[in-house]
Amino acid sequence: MTARRRSTQVTALAAAAVACVSLLSGCGALPGTAEADDDGIAVMTWAPEGTRATDVPGMPAMAQAFARWVNAEGGIHGRRLEVFTCDDHNESVGAARCAARAVEEDVVAVVGSYSQHGRSFMSPLEGAAIPYLGGYGLTEEEFTSPLSYPVNGGLPALVAGNGQQLAAGRCDRVALVRPDNVGGDQLPRLLDAGLRGGGATAAVPAADVRAPEDATSYRDAARQALEGSATGSKGGGRSCVTAMLGGRTGTFFDSFRRLVDADAPVRTASVVGGVQQSLVDRTGGSASPLEGTYATGWYPAGSDRRWDAMRKVVREHAFGDNRIDTDDPGVQTTWVAYTALRAALESLDADEAVTADTVRDALDNGGAIRTGGLTPPLRWHYEDLLAAHDFPRIVNTSVTYQRVDAGRLAAVRDGFVDVERTLEGGAADL
Template sequence: MTGSGKRTSPLRFPTPTRGRRRSRWLRGGAALASAALLAGCGMVPGSAADDGTVTVMTWAPADTGATNMPGMPAMAQAYARWVNARGGLGGRPLRVLTCNEGNDPAKAAGCARRAVEEGAVAVVGSYTRNGRAALPPLEAAGIPYIGGYGVSDDEFSSPVSYPVNGGQSALLAGNGIQLADVCERVSLVRPDSVSDSVLSALLNSGLAEGDHRTAADIPAAVDAGEYQEAALAARARAGSSGGCVTAALGERTAHFFDSFRRLPQDGRKVRVASVLGSVDQPLIDRTGGAGSPFEGAYVTGWYPEAGDARWAQMKRVVQEHAFGDDRIDPADTGVQTTWIAYTVLAQAVAAVGDGEVTAEALLGAFARGVRVDTGGLTPTLRWRYQDMLGEPGFPRMVNHHVTFQVVRGGRLVAQREGFVDVARTMRRADL
């Protein structure tokens, strides 16, 4: 028993899915047993410190040969300095632990175990492709995972996960809607893996919103040095004019479009497209701005464009509390996700009230339906059963909205104002 009152298992918070429910319940029994054992030894996972300090962790890969997100833990530290300068979270100091998950399952699991050992009450605003390794230790200890980047399927099914965006699935469904009105034919270049084969179904479901033919599906190796063969196939199948090539290869997207740009000219007028996470403002800047291969590209995102006034407070925090940390780019989607995740944390802590802030208390606040206002950066977020999408693969998704952007003059700007809800599109996808 903690200061927050009656202990509540995270598994009493329903997840609208059948596929993994039994395994989650079994895992939940282990969570209760582990918590009871630790409590008997004078230890409670996710407990607040004696001085009321709220300890959380943010993890992300850094210094690896694959995707790196150093701006996310850096943003978390800047947020903590800002909050603590203002008196903390409801008068409670905020302590942020950081961990390099290394794009490695063992390291990701190690980060999660460290979060448990050091009394973190939540893991916030983090990035991992290794959700299957990282989330079980949090589930066993009953520690919420708030605002993951959305790149791991487990983030949308784990009973302790509280996602703030719709992941790549929502982006591909939205990208199909975005391209349906502007492209006669579409080619999709995506990773050559079984798990990524669903991307074409999501894109096609979006294209169908405009009574559009299905896209040409072109799998490509994610670790290729160049993509000339895939680029040739994508251009050929996009038609002679009025076609579009969209790519969702993560950090390799830039390599693909570099190969695409280098193709011998044959008179075809084909526009390019992608999704945030594969293309963002920092990448456009690095590849030449207005002279980059992404000029004129259609891009689907989760949040408003980086120049939107709704990011003003985050930018002030970075300017005043990051001390010139060049790991933080306010236009980076990872940094933006971390900011939103900490906004969720702050409002969940406020919902706990004067009680002790523990992992259990935060889970209780979410179960009671705390409403999170992100200042218009997302729709209002809430994680009750009735708020969740409940579709196989992403049952716990609550934010299924996207934004449509376009690259003009080297800057990502809004193509359409406001958010586009892709819930119906995702439900219709043949997965």
């Protein structure tokens, strides 16, 4: 990644825009299946499974398939990659236990994982100097801890990018539906920064519609959103509603479509995880009410050929494991994180000890890591960090614009959109 010199202090620990809010889909996990190997390289992947909150067990399953593939190719400098998995049960105690187990197993990194409880897991990892590579991007600690190495911009990048995408879609008035909690309180400012950064003709600020996180119906929120997005513009602008309720986003849109005439000029939108291919498939595919909906993502659309290598590994090494959905952003994040891990490990000398310290040094001081075009080159040097005190560890400020077209999430435009300036401007208002 092109070096970016910063004039502001980027190491202060502050409340991130995404603290304690579950807005994105994640993945679940299995009990640990690896056994310590004196000649192996031990890592861990964790995520919740079997809870009433966000569950998608594909992240640890993808980690295990990746390890089988690497080991079938001869390992890393001849050493086997051993993957431990852990289920944090969507609980702070569970997250702390997973971190404690990572320390006990002497893993060299925690990779491609999902947890909402950064305070519980990051402190034990920091105490043992274990790097956290490629978290899902949910918590403050993922973007402030010097031992965290995120591979995407997390929720802040998605929200800012969603504002820019709506601006490009000529939205004249925008309503944001978001969780009624402390983390959700940060989202309107990031969305508004994106609208401004995209040169929106839209009225800013967007209408702020607060909604419960666990509702079974969102009729009231849908009505408020419809009213908040109403526009009297005669200049060709649109009424736009974007919902960021994580796994409940589909429930919101189900309530919303019941209030809106099918021919009404209302644009719907969300971020990856709120709207993803599995939801479109469940709601009718090409006949889905989500047809035409915008979705801002971190990576290329799931149909992009840059994912071919991942799909091949899943076909050949996952043994039909139906937990892995290659269109799921959690599975994709795990693939990108393990790709980065492999590059960091292969940068070490063949006879060099592989420890948490040497892995961390490779990430801190090594060259830029390429991920096959799924992200810009990744590097976590000081000059690559973001000039935003709430999330300085973001080094990948790129997003993609997608849209549901003929029942598939497809790219709206080629390449990535950089939201670096928007993030820095939005963070200044937090």
